[in-house]
Amino acid sequence: MIKRLLPLLLVIAGSAEASQAQVSVIVGSNEPEVFIVPFDGQAHELDIRDSHRYHAAFVDPATKREICRDGEYKTGLVLKLRSLPIEGTEQPIEVLGMVSDLSAINDGAKLKCGTNQEVKLTNTALSDTVRLQPNKTKPMVIDGKWTVLLKMQH
Template sequence: MIKRLLPLLVVLSGPAVASQAQVSVIHGSNEPEVFTVQLNGKSQDLDLRESHRYHAAFVDPATKREICRDGEYKTGLVLKLRSLPIEGDEQPVEVVGMVSSLESIKDGAAIKCGTNQEVALSNKSLSDTIRLAPNKTKPMVVDGKWTILIRMQR
């Protein structure tokens, strides 16, 4: 009975299909952060940004009241990965992202409750379609400071 089922099991199992990828992200000389993303055609988001605070001070145009509060900005890398239909042994993956960096924080207008800080950020976008092959790691360098290593896992 088992000898009869063995050929059937081999046919049903077929070739292995990639179901996920290991994504390692290295920033500067920091230790890599490792993520697993599903290769199922849906977008997978990786948000590696850090939140920072600044002081916002302004006059509300509707009420003419002075408002002072903390604001927030984010710097770092955000990625979106989406697998495309497999082509032979290669798995195409669309990679879209952006790196945000702080350029400067300057003191702006001063009012009774505080001084407004003006935050200037620089943003660099990336967009590429990579082809992952079995047992090979695909590297990407972004903005000269971020290294992304993507490896297909079967």
């Protein structure tokens, strides 16, 4: 009987120690978006981008026909968070990310079906290791307008 319960007790004890991070992302004066990221050593992606439309017009090289349709680009923040092995009471988190902003939309080739719009984006990459401590919130300011608050939860 005890041999059957031992694996169950180990699972229960292991899950009591399992932790996660509460990640709050704030841009401008918007309400924070809150995510939960487990400390499992896997990379977890947070995609906080907005989709935008633009007009694409081009000539298909195979058929030589004009094609006009809507295209899509995204601006905002993408983060990848991955927990590293715990160090004492600190939980290191690897944070990788990219901020995409619209630089310009310029009119390009004009075809019978419409005008091609050329989208120019600026991308800013980031990489950091954050060390979370129990009962403390770790703030990060990204690109001057994104605030990320990380907090360890049990």
